[in-house]
Amino acid sequence: MWKICKLMALFIVATVCHWGFATLFSYVGLSVNFMLVFAMAFCAVARLEIGYPVAFMCGLFLDFFGSKLFGNNAFSFTWVACVVYALRERIDFASILPQVVTVFFLTCAVGVVNSLLLMRFTSSSFWPGTVSLLGGAVVGALLAPIVFAVVRFVWVDLSADEHL
Amino acid sequence: MVSSRRRTTRKIYTGSRRRFLFPVSFLLLSFLLMILPLEGVVSSVKAVLSYVFIPQVRLAHGGVKYAQGVHQTVQELLNAHQENRRLKQQIEMDHLLTAQAETVFKENERLTEMLDLAPVSPWQGIWAKVAYREPSQWNTVIIDKGSADGVEERSAVLSVEQGQEGLAGVVVEVTENTSKVLLVRDEDFTAAVTLEKGQEEGLLIGGGTNAVRIKYIPLQAQVSKGDKVFTSSTSSIFPAGILVGKVRAVREDSSFQTAQTIEVDPLVRSAAVKELFVILKQEEQTPYVEDL
Numbered sequence: 001m002w003k004i005c006k007l008m009a010l011f012i013v014a015t016v017c018h019w020g021f022a023t024l025f026s027y028v029g030l031s032v033n034f035m036l037v038f039a040m041a042f043c044a045v046a047r048l049e050i051g052y053p054v055a056f057m058c059g060l061f062l063d064f065f066g067s068k069l070f071g072n073n074a075f076s077f078t079w080v081a082c083v084v085y086a087l088r089e090r091i092d093f094a095s096i097l098p099q100v101v102t103v104f105f106l107t108c109a110v111g112v113v114n115s116l117l118l119m120r121f122t123s124s125s126f127w128p129g130t131v132s133l134l135g136g137a138v139v140g141a142l143l144a145p146i147v148f149a150v151v152r153f154v155w156v157d158l159s160a161d162e163h164l
Numbered sequence: 165m166v167s168s169r170r171r172t173t174r175k176i177y178t179g180s181r182r183r184f185l186f187p188v189s190f191l192l193l194s195f196l197l198m199i200l201p202l203e204g205v206v207s208s209v210k211a212v213l214s215y216v217f218i219p220q221v222r223l224a225h226g227g228v229k230y231a232q233g234v235h236q237t238v239q240e241l242l243n244a245h246q247e248n249r250r251l252k253q254q255i256e257m258d259h260l261l262t263a264q265a266e267t268v269f270k271e272n273e274r275l276t277e278m279l280d281l282a283p284v285s286p287w288q289g290i291w292a293k294v295a296y297r298e299p300s301q302w303n304t305v306i307i308d309k310g311s312a313d314g315v316e317e318r319s320a321v322l323s324v325e326q327g328q329e330g331l332a333g334v335v336v337e338v339t340e341n342t343s344k345v346l347l348v349r350d351e352d353f354t355a356a357v358t359l360e361k362g363q364e365e366g367l368l369i370g371g372g373t374n375a376v377r378i379k380y381i382p383l384q385a386q387v388s389k390g391d392k393v394f395t396s397s398t399s400s401i402f403p404a405g406i407l408v409g410k411v412r413a414v415r416e417d418s419s420f421q422t423a424q425t426i427e428v429d430p431l432v433r434s435a436a437v438k439e440l441f442v443i444l445k446q447e448e449q450t451p452y453v454e455d456l
Contacts (some may be wrong), residue, residue, distance in 0.1 A: 012220065019224030022299050024231065029435050031299040052186040056194065063197070064213050065306075066298060070206050071197030078194055082187040121198055129373075136299065 014038040031136035041151040043084040044093040055081035072117040103144040107137035289443040303350035330431030356399040360392040375427040
């Protein structure tokens with residue numbers, strides 16, 4: 001029950017941050033995907049039985065606010081979770097550099113995959129622009145250490161205290 | 165010994181099966197969501213979610229406004245004295261202009277009546293703030309006004325840029341407290357427009373990531389770079405005479421074409437939109453409508 005409450009709180013905070021950052025940075029021409037950073041941070045610390053559904057739900061949540069194609073974000077977030085779980089066995093996500101590098105490259109990859117999916121399923125292109133995508137990925141990567149630390153603290157450290 | 169080895173083998177087998185089953189099942193599910201026709205279900209869930217997440221959208225928007233506001237407030241405080249003096253002068257000028265405008269307005273009313281012309285109704289509407297943008301799709305924004313404020317689907321939306329009001333888009337979805345606006349650049353956007361010179365009419369089509377175009381302009385029309393483009397009086401959605409943008413280029417015609425295609429730079433840039441003015445239908449005005 002406590003875990004569900006924590007998950008709900010994290011999710012709500014993430015959605016607020018997502019809207020905030022998406023709006024704030026769109027004024028300066030950058031496409032920041034905070035929910036993606038949150039999903040990666042969550043998958044880096046949670047078991048795959050919880051991580052995959054959460055990543056999928058984060059993507060689905062964004063899909064509900066999209067207007068063109070439904071399911072593309074859910075798809076992207078799921079394979080991002082897949083990559084994070086594969087990397088987790090080889091990389092220590094507790095240090096900052098892997099977090100930053102992973103978030104940067106996966107955000108760029110998600111931008112490309114989303115554009116390709118939109119092109120394939122809606123016969124239209126929604127390329128947010130190279131500068132916007134790379135800039136958004138840089139902002140996401142800079143936010144990553146904070147997001148990873150907060151998610152780790154709430155999901156792992158608080159639970160550890162609970163078991164003491 | 166044997167049984168513990170069996171248990172370990174079973175654990176490894178179950179773990180690798182999970183590792184494979186979870187991503188595959190979710191990828192498959194999301195793929196099905198993309199290919200299945202779910203418009204009805206998705207719209208219903210969207211409506212419910214938009215109600216549920218209104219507080220969060222407002223909170224995020226408030227946070228952004230506050231973050232921007234700190235820098236602006238300091239800047240404004242530094243410039244307050246100069247601005248105050250300038251504004252006082254401007255108010256005096258505005259008083260003069262209002263007096264002149266009233267005279268002209270009355271004269272116009274009198275002439276309209278004498279010539280038996282249909283009077284042009286003034287735009288009335290409501291200001292709204294951009295509450296949400298999708299990170300990868302900037303040609304659609306969600307504003308913080310909805311049906312409770314009198315906003316309806318197919319309402320024209322304006323914005324002020326470079327000190328001039330221009331066409332920003334059209335409302336495509338309305339919930340009680342929010343509305344979705346399709347901006348001029350969106351490839352689903354269309355509007356009947358006229359050119360400043362010659363008054364030729366054409367159909368403006370948003371280009372997505374490509375240029376915004378006007379189609380069906382007669383070949384003989386003289387169009388040059390920088391000509392202004394306005395909404396046409398034949399449009400059923402947009403009031404006539406709203407500035408849309410300026411002509412960027414005229415495409416070279418091929419020998420088989422019967423009309424010109426013109427590329428337009430919209431006045432209102434999708435990325436710069438912050439506040440929008442939604443034109444309300446005249447008969448359904450709310451008590452707190454504002455004049456632009």
